[in-house]
Amino acid sequence: MSLLRPTTCLRCDLRLLSLPSISSRRSPQRTPRRRTYATLHNTSPEIFDVVCVGGGPAGLSLVTALKASPATARLKIALVEGQPAQEWTPEPSRYENRCVSLTPRSVGFLGDIGAWEHVDKSRIQPYTRMDVWDGVSDAHISFSDPPPTSPSTIATMLENANITTALHRRLSTLSPPTLFQPAKVASISLGPPPSPDPTSLDLSSWPHLTLNTGPTLAARLLVGADGANSPVRTFAGIESRGWDYGAHGVVATLQLADTPDPPETRTAYQRFLPTGPIALLPLPGNRATLVWSTKPELAKRLKRMSGEDLVAAVNAAFRLSVADSYVGERIALMGDAAHVTHPLAGQGLNQGQIDAQALAKIIEDAVLHGEDIGALMTLERYNAERYAANNAMLGVVDKLHKLYNVGSGPIVGLRSLGLSVVDKVGPLKRFLMKQAAGV
């Protein structure tokens, strides 16, 4: 491990992210109180088949998937994103601190919708080996394909901006959605009661969004891909349950002392310390991204370290939370709006990709079968497919977090035994590798 000790931080512009505590994230009312009828619309709303709030990786992937499919390309789609569009012009020697490990399944999905070819390949780093060990007992497990099998990719590291830029580039080659950016959702309500005129469209069950820039949009289907504090989830009256891990995360881009592996077989390292997991994930060249979630006081100390050793830190409250349901009448939640998980598993964005894939497929099927894409009956299929699968992953991550948050006692012995056993049982190890790779 000494070979991998980070020596120099390349970045000095880490941002401090502060997320509200879980209590403020919960929507207090489950009743559809917020879904009141709006009688004061004095301008006609613009009508869309799909309005997606949130242009992060999950929302952009869904919109790209819908526009890339011949069955859904003609749907009238709006994308609402609160942050201004930013050109990504990476400097060769600098890496963003927001990096993710994409599973082969997520890479495959991005390929299917034509976005992967737009990813800047000079800035991605696949890894074929993962070393995990217990910080207390030093029990160790190594995941990699044994010879003579050629090593297969466990995951690919890349910057978030590389993914979102590729999705924007791909979208620009398709019939574009109507983009409202920068525009924030100011309010969401239901449409007015039906008019006595039988020829007019009944919009009373359709969500109407008013944007802070002025326009009002009516949605046959409203998708909340608006992150952990999802206003769409609040409007839908869907509660989110969870708990704050009381952890802070420090992320940084590091320069390694040397690169022990050839580029095609790099290794990801994760060590479970009693104070929280620390992960070192490879970037191209001899760089790596550090994700260290730890106790707040320790994070503070890390942040106070010399500028050369650790130039700055990001303070993020890492939580695990999950919405009670991903759907409501004319509403679907996806990505972090539906579930937020501890970054120790590196699965949040990947789960959002599978959500996008599943929701796009269900909308496509509904269009092909002449069904209403916003009807709860249609959307229940998405809920059934993704809710259980995501919760299973969140459960495993949470158990791991609790298991490894113990510094002494019999649990340390048992978990070390567990790691050693898994390390020696080939089929079990291959099973776990497949889970990590999302295949």
Ligand SMILES: Cc1cc2nc3c(=O)[nH]c(=O)nc-3n(C[C@H](O)[C@H](O)[C@H](O)COP(=O)(O)OP(=O)(O)OC[C@H]3O[C@@H](n4cnc5c(N)ncnc54)[C@H](O)[C@@H]3O)c2cc1C
């Ligand atoms: C340190 C760290 C490391 C991580 N590593 C990994 C990893 O290795 N692998 C992995 O899979 N995941 C990882 N994750 C998780 C991953 O980053 C998230 O799961 C993912 O970015 C969520 O994507 P999203 O599109 O659902 O939400 P977001 O990226 O949060 O996007 C939501 C968008 O909605 C917009 N928005 C919000 N409210 C409004 C509004 N009112 N009006 C208009 N727009 C609005 C926001 O501006 C934003 O652009 C990590 C997370 C952290 C913190």
